[in-house]
Amino acid sequence: MSRLWITGYRSYExxxxxxxxxxxxxxxxxxxxxxxxxxxNGLEWVLTGGQLGVEQWTIEVVLALKKDWxxxxxxxxxxxxxxxSQWHPNSQSxxxxxxQGVDFVDSVSHATYQGPGQLQNYQAxxxxxxxxxxxxxxxxxxxxxxxxxxIIQQHQRKTPYPLTLIDMDQLQDYxxxxxxxxxxxxxxx
Numbered sequence: 564m565s566r567l568w569i570t571g572y573r574s575y576e577x578x579x580x581x582x583x584x585x586x587x588x589x590x591x592x593x594x595x596x597x598x599x600x601x602x603x604n605g606l607e608w609v610l611t612g613g614q615l616g617v618e619q620w621t622i623e624v625v626l627a628l629k630k631d632w633x634x635x636x637x638x639x640x641x642x643x644x645x646x647x648s649q650w651h652p653n654s655q656s657x658x659x660x661x662x663q664g665v666d667f668v669d670s671v672s673h674a675t676y677q678g679p680g681q682l683q684n685y686q687a688x689x690x691x692x693x694x695x696x697x698x699x700x701x702x703x704x705x706x707x708x709x710x711x712x713x714i715i716q717q718h719q720r721k722t723p724y725p726l727t728l729i730d731m732d733q734l735q736d737y738x739x740x741x742x743x744x745x746x747x748x749x750x751x752x
Contacts (some may be wrong), residue, residue, distance in 0.1 A: 565607040568689045569594070571617030571699025571729070576706040579616075587620060590699070593737040594624045594730065597697055602632055606743045610693055611635045612685075613646055613658050617708075622661045638667040642685035645675040686714045690724065701730035 577584045594617070600610065609625050612618045618639075625637040626670075639662060647658045660670045671688045672681045689696075696715055700708040718724050 565605055565608065566693045566695075567598075567601055567606055567609050568612045568696040569609055569621045570614070570616065570689075570696070570711050571708050573614055573616040573708075574619075575615070577616065588659075589734065589738045589741050590617065591620050591624050592741040593699075593734060594621050596737065597627060597727065598624060598635075601697075602628075602635065605642040607634065607636060609639070610640055610689060613639050613641050613661065614707075615650075619657065619661060620626075620703055622665060625723070626664050628734070636666040638669075639665045640685070641668070641670040641700065643669045643672045643674060643676045643681045643682045645726075646670065682710075683714075686711060688715065690718050693728070695725040697727045697729070699729045699734070704731055 577586055577590070579590075598606065598621075609621060611621045616706075622637055622639060625635060629635050629637075647655055650658070671685045675683070696711075698708060698712060698715065700706065700712050702709070702712070712728075715724065715726050719726065
């Protein structure tokens with residue numbers, strides 16, 4: 564597997580506030596652990612979007628991992644041309660910084676937002692240009708990622724397409740491990 568689509572919850576769906584929110588640290592820890600596992604299996608490209616939340620945290624994690632894994636590449640694929648233009652100025656600035664850091668950035672549709680068809684085309688693009696998906700989503704705690712989950716399931720009925728689904732129980736396991744590691748690090752400092 565060389566190309567992995569990573570997506571999931573938006574930051575507001577997880578109730579995160581600010582870049583130092585402990586939930587974000589746990590999410591980034593989980594993303595890092597999972598990407599490291601995939602690197603051992605031949606991962607070359609991470610494809611994600613620019614949404615606030617899992618997608619932007621993924622880009623930050625992959626950019627940090629590139630120090631140890633320089634062959635790892637990250638692409639930010641956006642569903643339409645003016646993606647993020649309605650966001651708060653701080654969020655727009657963060658998106659621009661991340662765009663400058665990735666190895667590849669483009670919009671699937673080169674038109675401004677016109678309707679949900681662009682989002683469906685984006686999902687089809689991601690499915691057709693990746694070998695597997697990593698989705699931070701729990702069907703018991705719905706969010707916008709439910710649409711990606713449903714389209715991946717439909718795609719799996721037609722063709723083999725591995726999906727790693729990280730639910731709330733698994734996130735709690737990552738939180739526990741992260742907390743234990745932080746306590747151990749504090750003990751030895």
